[in-house]
Amino acid sequence: MLNISAIAAFQDNYIWLLTNNNQAVVVDPGQAAPVQKVLAERNLTLAAILITHHHHDHTGGVKTLAAQWPEAAVYAPAKEPLPINTAIAVDEGDRVSLPALDLDFEVMATPGHTLGHIAYYEPNGTKGEPLLFCGDTLFSGGCGRLFEGSPQQMYDALSRFSQLPENTRVYGTHEYTQANLAFCYAVEPNNQALQQYMQQVAKWRQQGIPSLPSSIGRERAINVFLRADIPEVKAAMQNRAGAELTESVEVFAALRRWKDDF
Numbered sequence: 001m002l003n004i005s006a007i008a009a010f011q012d013n014y015i016w017l018l019t020n021n022n023q024a025v026v027v028d029p030g031q032a033a034p035v036q037k038v039l040a041e042r043n044l045t046l047a048a049i050l051i052t053h054h055h056h057d058h059t060g061g062v063k064t065l066a067a068q069w070p071e072a073a074v075y076a077p078a079k080e081p082l083p084i085n086t087a088i089a090v091d092e093g094d095r096v097s098l099p100a101l102d103l104d105f106e107v108m109a110t111p112g113h114t115l116g117h118i119a120y121y122e123p124n125g126t127k128g129e130p131l132l133f134c135g136d137t138l139f140s141g142g143c144g145r146l147f148e149g150s151p152q153q154m155y156d157a158l159s160r161f162s163q164l165p166e167n168t169r170v171y172g173t174h175e176y177t178q179a180n181l182a183f184c185y186a187v188e189p190n191n192q193a194l195q196q197y198m199q200q201v202a203k204w205r206q207q208g209i210p211s212l213p214s215s216i217g218r219e220r221a222i223n224v225f226l227r228a229d230i231p232e233v234k235a236a237m238q239n240r241a242g243a244e245l246t247e248s249v250e251v252f253a254a255l256r257r258w259k260d261d262f
């Protein structure tokens with residue numbers, strides 16, 4: 001049976017570990033050591049590595065892990081420098097089949113945070129819940145900074161995520177949730193779902209429990225970056241801008257700019 005757990009890395013990164021029997025896959029191993037430790041402790045065989053984008057905190061462990069596990073396939077974005085020469089370049093529309101774990105991912109191009117950023121979507125997932133490994137595109141309560149792409153690109157990527165089934169589990173790669181929710185609250189202080197979720201996350205974090213994965217349904221209810229078309233969000237941003245924002249992408253761009261300095 002598929003099991004998914006978080007391996008903590010750096011200050012606030014999560015390396016997602018997927019296991020089925022003794023077979024394992026890791027997503028965005030920025031460090032090798034914490035992954036090696038878990039694989040050894042649990043007597044797991046590394047079958048594959050999935051990479052969402054080229055940033056070092058997502059790829060730094062690939063060389064070491066690939067050297068230790070030469071059979072493991074490494075999948076990485078086709079439009080970015082590959083983390084190792086033998087990596088398999090994938091992009092929009094490609095599939096990543098991992099029969100060892102009974103998983104079959106669809107690759108989505110999600111430019112914005114970086115230009116070649118990709119996400120891995122498994123529509124059948126587990127227990128009827130689809131899985132989305134979205135790197136630094138979507139966080140709980142937030143989205144990635146626009147280091148390389150445009151607001152329109154990120155808005156389009158998030159709009160596609162927003163249309164996935166509500167019970168899709170969302171595996172972002174950073175524990176940024178509490179800071180993100182403080183920003184959402186500044187935009188939408190009357191959002192009751194947001195208020196309840198803030199209390200829930202505060203409890204989890206006090207107990208050292210990751211706030212991820214989230215779900216598409218939850219993010220649509222609380223994450224202002226998926227709510228640029230909601231009248232309250234639009235009104236708040238027009239107030240702040242002192243100007244009319246006609247398109248939802250303009251609301252989104254204003255949110256992203258504000259969050260950059262929040």
Ligand SMILES: [Zn+2]
Binds near residue numbers: 055136
């Ligand atoms: Zn990044």
